[in-house]
Amino acid sequence: MNSYSVTHKASFLQGVKDCIPTMLGYFSVALAFGIVGVSSGLSILEITLLSIFVYAGAAQFIICALVAIQSPISAIFLTVFFVNSRMFLQSLALVPAFKSNSFWSNIGIGTLVTDESFGVAITKYAKEKSLNSTWMHGLNISAYLLWILTSILGGLVGNLIPRPEAFGLDYALTAMFIFLLVAQFETIHKSKITVYIYLIVLTIVSMMLLTLFMPTYLTIIIATIIASVVGVVFDK
Numbered sequence: 001m002n003s004y005s006v007t008h009k010a011s012f013l014q015g016v017k018d019c020i021p022t023m024l025g026y027f028s029v030a031l032a033f034g035i036v037g038v039s040s041g042l043s044i045l046e047i048t049l050l051s052i053f054v055y056a057g058a059a060q061f062i063i064c065a066l067v068a069i070q071s072p073i074s075a076i077f078l079t080v081f082f083v084n085s086r087m088f089l090q091s092l093a094l095v096p097a098f099k100s101n102s103f104w105s106n107i108g109i110g111t112l113v114t115d116e117s118f119g120v121a122i123t124k125y126a127k128e129k130s131l132n133s134t135w136m137h138g139l140n141i142s143a144y145l146l147w148i149l150t151s152i153l154g155g156l157v158g159n160l161i162p163r164p165e166a167f168g169l170d171y172a173l174t175a176m177f178i179f180l181l182v183a184q185f186e187t188i189h190k191s192k193i194t195v196y197i198y199l200i201v202l203t204i205v206s207m208m209l210l211t212l213f214m215p216t217y218l219t220i221i222i223a224t225i226i227a228s229v230v231g232v233v234f235d236k
Contacts, residue, residue, distance in 0.1 A: 008134045015138020018124070022116045022139075023146045030147045033060050034154020035161050040064040044155045051151040055144060056114065059083050085221050089228065090118040097121075097131035105133050112140035195234050203227040 030051070037047040042064065050060050059080045066076045091110045098106055113121075117139050125131050203223050210219035 011132050011134040012138035015132075015135040015140075016142040018120060018135070019117070019139045019142045022120060022143055025116065026143055026147050027150050029057050030150035031154040031157075033057065033064070034151045034156070035158040036061060036064050037151075038155050038158025039161075039163075040068040042067065042155075044152065047155040048148065048152055051148045054080065055112070055147065056080075056084050056087075058115075082215075082218060082221065086115075086224060087113060089224060090115070094118070094121060094125075094131070097125050098133055098136075101133045105137075109133065109136050109140065112144050114143065117143055195231070199227045199231050199234075202230060 033051075034047055037050070037060075038044075042050075050063060054060055054063070062079060062083060063076060066079065087110075090113055094109070094113070098109060101109075120139060121131060121136060203226070206223035206226050207219045210222055214222075
C-alpha cells in the first residue's frame with residue numbers, strides 16, 4: 001500500500017471517527033423512525049427503502065404522518081420535495097470546500113449530505129478553512145449505513161411499542177437539531193454573537209409571519225433564504 005492510499009484511508013477513518021457523535025444521535029432517531037413507521041402502517045421493506053432512497057429524517061417522519069392519514073401520493077411527493085429543498089442550500093454552502101474535487105465525488109458528497117453531516121462539516125470548515133473529500137465520504141457513508149440498519153432495527157421492534165409518542169420518540173429529531181445549534185455557537189467569534197442572535201430572531205419572526213398565508217414547509221425554506229441573504233450582507 002503506497003503513501004497516497006495510506007493517507008486516504010487515514011482521512012476516511014478520521015471522517016468515521018468524527019461522525020461518532022452524529023451516529024449516536026442517529027441511532028435514537030432512526031430507531032424512532034422505524035418504530036413510528038411500523039405504527040403508521042409501513043412494512044419493514046418500505047421502511048428500508050425510505051431510509052435508502054429518501055435518507056432524510058424530517059421527510060421520513062412526515063411521510064409516516066401523511067401515510068397514516070392516507071394522503072395522496074402527489075401531496076406526499078410535493079411535501080417531501082419542499083422540505084428537502086434546504087439540502088440545495090446546504091450543498092451550495094459546501095461548494096467552496098470542494099471546488100477542486102471530481103464531479104462524481106461531489107455527486108456522492110451532495111447525495112449523502114444531511115442536516116447533521118452538514119453541521120459537522122461546516123463546523124470543521126469554519127475552524128480549519130478546508131475540508132478533505134475523503135474525510136467527507138467517511139463522515140457521510142458511516143452515517144448513511146448506520147441510519148439504514150437502525151431504521152430496520154426500529155421497524156423490527158416497532159410492534160412492541162404501539163404508541164411511540166408516549167415515550168417521546170417523535171422528539172428525537174428535534175433534540176438532535178438543538179445539539180447541532182449549540183455546536184455551531186461554539187465556533188462563532190464573540191464579536192459576531194449579536195449578529196447571529198439577530199439572524200435567529202429574524203428567522204423566527206419571518207416564519208411566524210409567513211405561516212399566516214402559506215404552508216409551514218415553505219415558510220422554513222423562505223425564512224432560511226431571507227436570513228442567509230441578510231447574514232451575507234452583515235458578513236460583508
